[in-house]
């Protein structure tokens with residue numbers, strides 16, 4: 022099955038949905054392909070306090086739903102499918118291959134975002150869903166009155182650790198350095214919370230089961246001393262990687278981390294192909310920036326389609 026549009030958008034997070042809003046309001050026929058949940062990563066965030074227009078904050082899930090409603094109001098089509106490859110060799114007919122069929126368009130906007138990294142330590146895979154989680158907002162309530170660990174020192178780790186303090190009796194943040202990377206506001210909240218503890222200069226070497234998480238083997242990177250830490254759950258927030266595996270055959274230039282290189286108009290080196298949001302090199306990985314980049318990519322795509330011979 023093949024379907025043709027003027028624009029194909031890959032990814033239904035803030036970047037893709039905003040691009041969809043703009044191209045459909047420009048009366049371009051467009052389809053947005055999303056493999057998981059519309060709204061993307063923000064749907065895992067309990068409360069977003071830095072998206073303008075919501076002075077009291079808004080749940081990430083609700084913001085994703087509102088973006089989806091607004092984007093589809095003007096005729097944007099959406100499809101639940103996983104992209105498996107692209108063929109960008111024909112300037113006027115880009116092909117996006119998915120597990121549900123192929124989609125053709127004159128312009129392509131890639132906004133597939135990023136996914137959480139794993140620790141890649143023993144026990145992580147086998148105990149997934151049995152105490153190992155990458156989403157405190159989704160799984161926090163299972164750990165009422167229990168001790169849990171959060172691995173990482175960035176905004177995600179601290180924000181999600183704070184969510185967990187509402188359920189857990191204690192939240193131990195395990196960070197490989199002796200200072201957090203998270204924003205100052207998050208740090209202030211974390212240090213003021215009596216349920217939070219910090220294990221500095223420490224890395225997790227193993228997650229211990231066997232049937233459910235019982236503890237962690239933690240190594241101090243300065244002394245090399247190993248300690249057993251008893252926890253019932255571990256939440257991993259050690260950064261993200263872009264979802265560009267299907268582009269790695271050389272279809273489009275990527276940086277060493279697999280992120281897409283773009284110019285100021287979100288254009289890539291391939292005419293008619295644009296990228297927006299966390300998938301892009303140097304994107305600051307904020308929902309509001311992703312939305313802005315999605316709008317820019319859409320305006321550039323519209324211009325490309327109008328100006329092509």
Ligand code: NAP
Pocket residue numbers: 070071140172173174175176177178180196197198201202224258259260261305306307
């Ligand atoms: P991040 O900023 O890349 O932080 C990742 C953290 O994990 C760092 O503290 C890093 O340590 C640590 N780490 C990386 N690899 C590790 C490993 N193998 N073992 C142990 N620790 C490891 O990722 P993020 O926190 O997911 O945030 C991603 C982006 O989204 C950031 O730009 C962030 O500001 C943004 N964000 C914003 C908000 C908000 O504004 N409310 C919320 C969430 C995320 P080092 O510090 O030593 O490198």
